[in-house]
Amino acid sequence: MSQLVFDPSKVMDIDYTKRTEYLDGLEAIKAAHKVLKEITYTPSLPDKGYTNRSLYVNVDTLEITEKPVTQQMKDVFIGGRGFGLWHLWNAVKPATRWNDPENEIVISPGPVAGMTQYAGTGKSLVVSLSPQTDIPIDSNVGGFYGPLLKFSGFDALELQGKSDKDIILFIDGQKGLIRIEEAPTDPVDSHVLAEVLTHMYAENEADLPNISVVSTGAAAEHSLIGMLNFSFYDRRRKCVRFKQAGRGGIGTVFRDKKIRALVIRGPKVAGDMNHPADPETIAKTGIKYHKEIRENDGSQCMMRRNGTAHIVEIMDAYDLLPVHNFQFGSHPDTHKIDSAYWQSRCTQHTVDGCWYGCSMACAKGADGLVLKTGPYKGDMVTVDGPEYENAAGLGSNCGIFDPDYLLELNFYCDTYGICTITYGTLCAFVMECYQRGILNKERTGGLEMVWGNAEASLEMMHQMARGEGFGKLAGQGVKKLKERFIQNAWGDPQLITDIGMENKGLEYSQYLSKESLAQQGGYALTNKGPQHDEAWVIFMDMVNKQLPTFEDKAEALYYFPLFRTWFGLNGFCKLPWNDVAPKNNSSQPEAHKIPEHVQNYVDLFSATTGIQIDKEELIHQSAKVYNFQRVFNIRMGKGLRLHDAAPYRSMGPVTKEEYESRAERYDKQIVEEMGLDPVGKTTEEKMALHREWRTGRFSKLMDSVYTRRGWTLDGVPTLERLKELGLDVFPEVVEVVKQHL
Amino acid sequence: MKQLVIDFQKCDAGRNCNHECEMECAVRVFKVDDPKQAALQIKAYEDGGGHAVLCDQCGDCVVVCPTEALKRNKLGVVMIDKKVCVGCYMCIGFCEKEAFMRNSDWLTPHKCTSCGVCVKVCPHGALSIVDVPEPPVRII
Ligand code: SF4
Ligand code: SF4
Ligand code: SF4
Numbered sequence: 017m018s019q020l021v022f023d024p025s026k027v028m029d030i031d032y033t034k035r036t037e038y039l040d041g042l043e044a045i046k047a048a049h050k051v052l053k054e055i056t057y058t059p060s061l062p063d064k065g066y067t068n069r070s071l072y073v074n075v076d077t078l079e080i081t082e083k084p085v086t087q088q089m090k091d092v093f094i095g096g097r098g099f100g101l102w103h104l105w106n107a108v109k110p111a112t113r114w115n116d117p118e119n120e121i122v123i124s125p126g127p128v129a130g131m132t133q134y135a136g137t138g139k140s141l142v143v144s145l146s147p148q149t150d151i152p153i154d155s156n157v158g159g160f161y162g163p164l165l166k167f168s169g170f171d172a173l174e175l176q177g178k179s180d181k182d183i184i185l186f187i188d189g190q191k192g193l194i195r196i197e198e199a200p201t202d203p204v205d206s207h208v209l210a211e212v213l214t215h216m217y218a219e220n221e222a223d224l225p226n227i228s229v230v231s232t233g234a235a236a237e238h239s240l241i242g243m244l245n246f247s248f249y250d251r252r253r254k255c256v257r258f259k260q261a262g263r264g265g266i267g268t269v270f271r272d273k274k275i276r277a278l279v280i281r282g283p284k285v286a287g288d289m290n291h292p293a294d295p296e297t298i299a300k301t302g303i304k305y306h307k308e309i310r311e312n313d314g315s316q317c318m319m320r321r322n323g324t325a326h327i328v329e330i331m332d333a334y335d336l337l338p339v340h341n342f343q344f345g346s347h348p349d350t351h352k353i354d355s356a357y358w359q360s361r362c363t364q365h366t367v368d369g370c371w372y373g374c375s376m377a378c379a380k381g382a383d384g385l386v387l388k389t390g391p392y393k394g395d396m397v398t399v400d401g402p403e404y405e406n407a408a409g410l411g412s413n414c415g416i417f418d419p420d421y422l423l424e425l426n427f428y429c430d431t432y433g434i435c436t437i438t439y440g441t442l443c444a445f446v447m448e449c450y451q452r453g454i455l456n457k458e459r460t461g462g463l464e465m466v467w468g469n470a471e472a473s474l475e476m477m478h479q480m481a482r483g484e485g486f487g488k489l490a491g492q493g494v495k496k497l498k499e500r501f502i503q504n505a506w507g508d509p510q511l512i513t514d515i516g517m518e519n520k521g522l523e524y525s526q527y528l529s530k531e532s533l534a535q536q537g538g539y540a541l542t543n544k545g546p547q548h549d550e551a552w553v554i555f556m557d558m559v560n561k562q563l564p565t566f567e568d569k570a571e572a573l574y575y576f577p578l579f580r581t582w583f584g585l586n587g588f589c590k591l592p593w594n595d596v597a598p599k600n601n602s603s604q605p606e607a608h609k610i611p612e613h614v615q616n617y618v619d620l621f622s623a624t625t626g627i628q629i630d631k632e633e634l635i636h637q638s639a640k641v642y643n644f645q646r647v648f649n650i651r652m653g654k655g656l657r658l659h660d661a662a663p664y665r666s667m668g669p670v671t672k673e674e675y676e677s678r679a680e681r682y683d684k685q686i687v688e689e690m691g692l693d694p695v696g697k698t699t700e701e702k703m704a705l706h707r708e709w710r711t712g713r714f715s716k717l718m719d720s721v722y723t724r725r726g727w728t729l730d731g732v733p734t735l736e737r738l739k740e741l742g743l744d745v746f747p748e749v750v751e752v753v754k755q756h757l
Numbered sequence: 758m759k760q761l762v763i764d765f766q767k768c769d770a771g772r773n774c775n776h777e778c779e780m781e782c783a784v785r786v787f788k789v790d791d792p793k794q795a796a797l798q799i800k801a802y803e804d805g806g807g808h809a810v811l812c813d814q815c816g817d818c819v820v821v822c823p824t825e826a827l828k829r830n831k832l833g834v835v836m837i838d839k840k841v842c843v844g845c846y847m848c849i850g851f852c853e854k855e856a857f858m859r860n861s862d863w864l865t866p867h868k869c870t871s872c873g874v875c876v877k878v879c880p881h882g883a884l885s886i887v888d889v890p891e892p893p894v895r896i897i
């Protein structure tokens with residue numbers, strides 16, 4: 017792979033402190049706030065990573081209570097996603113759906129979160145019942161809310177109930193007060209709302225970085241794909257920026273509860289606020305890692321230059337970049353949105369971590385974008401990213417290669433509060449349906465959804481935000497669109513089913529998995545639906561070729577979902593694990609696991625909590641939560657083999673064009689993999705052979721992975737496995753499983 | 758900007774001195790009785806030369822500091838504001854000269870302030886403070 021050389025002279029010179037301000041209405045908005053409930057409490061700092069209490073807020077009854085964090089919670093669920101799942105499990109019943117008042121949104125940072133010495137240690141984990149999948153969704157998000165929540169005294173925040181008026185929950189960890197305020201005239205979209213609220217609740221300029229706001233936008237209200245923006249104050253740009261809890265529609269749940277925003281004012285952060293058991297080990301591990309970034313990033317991933325967008329051209333070169341709704345893996349125009357371009361377009365001479373101490377600094381910002389459409393037309397804004405997923409999803413997958421439009425799509429997704437990945441995949445699906453005549457201008461209400469039509473994509477998004485027209489329908493997500501199109505007899509049901517890229521109701525994230533069996537499983541054999549949080553294995557499978565055999569792939573689908581789950585239990589970011597590697601990594605045994613970094617994580621956990629673990633125990637910790645989540649899915653009526661089925665587009669060529677565009681590869685596979693002769697066969701016949709081979713292979717993979725995970729062939733954790741993990745102490749868990757054995 | 762420099766024609770790295778520079782820096786500037794905590798470290802004496810860990814006020818650490826705790830003062834010297842610092846140690850990891858120091862007993866790191874205290878005590882007159890132009894800000 018060719019390595020880009022960073023050329024500072026090609027960096028665009030944009031004043032990154034300049035943008036449209038939205039503070040004019042602040043006083044009036046503030047005056048309209050009405051206190052509905054206020055309580056005082058005693059703030060406290062964590063001890064060895066835990067504050068040992070959580071906060072429960074019911075937005076309907078206005079109940080605000082503290083709950084103890086029990087030893088059992090810490091032993092079994094660790095924190096973060098584990099705490100979220102445990103609280104949610106106790107809050108809901110099997111019949112509960114996302115918009116029932118008992119559904120919760122739980123935010124928990126995890127014991128290590130808030131550490132400032134290592135990269136990627138400021139994550140919040142958000143858990144809720146998803147409007148898209150009807151099972152728990154969890155999302156790992158940066159920004160300051162989670163760490164500041166912990167430093168204000170709480171290991172987790174549970175939000176339950178449904179308010180009948182728009183409210184804000186304000187936690188002041190400096191003064192020790194919690195307030196629920198009615199917020200009748202607050203702005204709706206995140207980039208305005210969070211700026212206003214940050215300035216409203218900060219007591220002075222130095223206080224701005226102590227504020228973090230969780231919010232969403234107009235489109236979250238009218239769709240099922242809403243996400244949450246977690247803010248942090250960028251001191252250099254002097255603006256509020258965001259990281260997103262994107263997948264699965266948690267923003268929609270947030271607005272269904274009529275929560276306008278969560279605001280926290282935490283204490284001023286220092287380096288020891290977790291009161292870790294062994295600060296010296298943390299300091300040394302952190303410094304070693306920062307040095308590694310300094311020495312290696314420039315010749316490896318260039319995360320500090322490009323963020324995750326560094327892989328756009330690599331994916332294209334390996335035929336893995338999703339193009340035209342995952343039909344193809346590359347496009348001649350990719351160079352217009354590759355990392356060399358983003359390097360020039362994203363501001364470089366600034367600090368871009370989403371929490372203190374992140375030397376990987378992937379949270380790039382493109383400044384000085386003047387919007388061309390929508391309610392903020394003409395405004396100058398700073399746009400986050402675009403991350404790889406956004407460039408691929410909003411861009412190549414929809415045939416859009418105009419970087420300014422891509423940024424604008426990215427911006428509106430963010431401020432309207434919808435997930436860029438979900439939107440990208442659903443827009444690509446709509447476009448393909450349009451191109452194939454399943455949709456037409458009449459059915460879309462005039463939107464010309466042809467490949468590359470960025471303006472149409474933007475208009476569909478604006479409709480989603482206004483709750484109007486075809487955009488509103490599209491906001492239901494791919495699964496419901498498929499059902500609707502089939503019901504209306506708008507096209508061949510098999511084709512619609514094959515090309516709608518969702519599993520469990522969640523849209524695929526942006527990797528072309530057709531040639532990567534490991535990633536096919538990595539997407540479909542997941543707890544929460546196809547994303548790259550649980551098992552991003554495509555790079556090691558297809559680029560680094562570290563998973564050559566079937567057994568390697570199955571083993572990777574045992575190990576990596578567990579390993580990666582662990583980040584979410586503790587409040588870690590996944591990127592610093594493998595987006596840089598020690599120089600000698602490739603000569604280490606099990607190089608694809610990056611053994612030195614695994615040891616770093618073992619050390620950081622032990623040094624924070626004082627509980628000595630090793631790399632095996634790390635996996636064991638995750639396995640408890642991962643299997644608990646699987647049982648949770650089963651309890652909600654899903655979580656079985658049938659729910660892990662994958663759309664054929666993720667596995668092989670659905671259409672003639674796809675086959676013929678890569679005929680040489682596919683023909684060769686007929687000879688080498690199937691032992692047959694393609695000569696004289698029609699494309700249709702050859703496609704049928706492929707379908708049989710590919711679905712058969714996938715099914716075999718399912719068997720192997722389930723077995724390795726300690727599950728039945730129907731995907732149910734066995735009683736022995738539950739016992740091994742100590743989950744048999746929960747009779748309800750055992751009960752759920754027993755019904756399926 | 759004020760910059761501390763060393764002349765290895767004069768410094769003999771402890772052969773005929775007692776590392777007065779380090780001791781004085783530790784005691785007078787950082788108030789600790791431990792030369793290892795000094796902002797300069799005269800590390801070795803190799804082939805007639807020597808190796809000094811010295812901050813040249815290049816400003817790289819200013820660029821990476823997430824909190825703007827590091828700023829140049831009027832003399833161009835990079836100074837740390839301990840009240841703002843969050844102890845992330847990125848400054849330490851990103852200093853190519855390894856001149857950003859850490860004392861295990863302190864939360865915040867420390868560095869050379871170009872104060873000249875060490876200059877005055879060197880028996881060989883090997884150290885001096887010079888005035889050089891500030892280098893351009895680097896993208897790191
Ligand atoms: S690598 Fe990026 S996402 Fe992860 S913590 Fe650092 S800045 Fe945030
Ligand atoms: S600078 Fe002076 S005091 Fe310091 S080691 Fe060299 S000769 Fe000794
Ligand atoms: S401490 Fe290091 S990075 Fe900072 S100014 Fe001195 S030499 Fe440069």
Ligand code: SF4
Nearest residue numbers: 822842843845846848
């Ligand atoms: S340790 Fe303090 S001075 Fe150094 S980079 Fe971090 S915040 Fe800045």
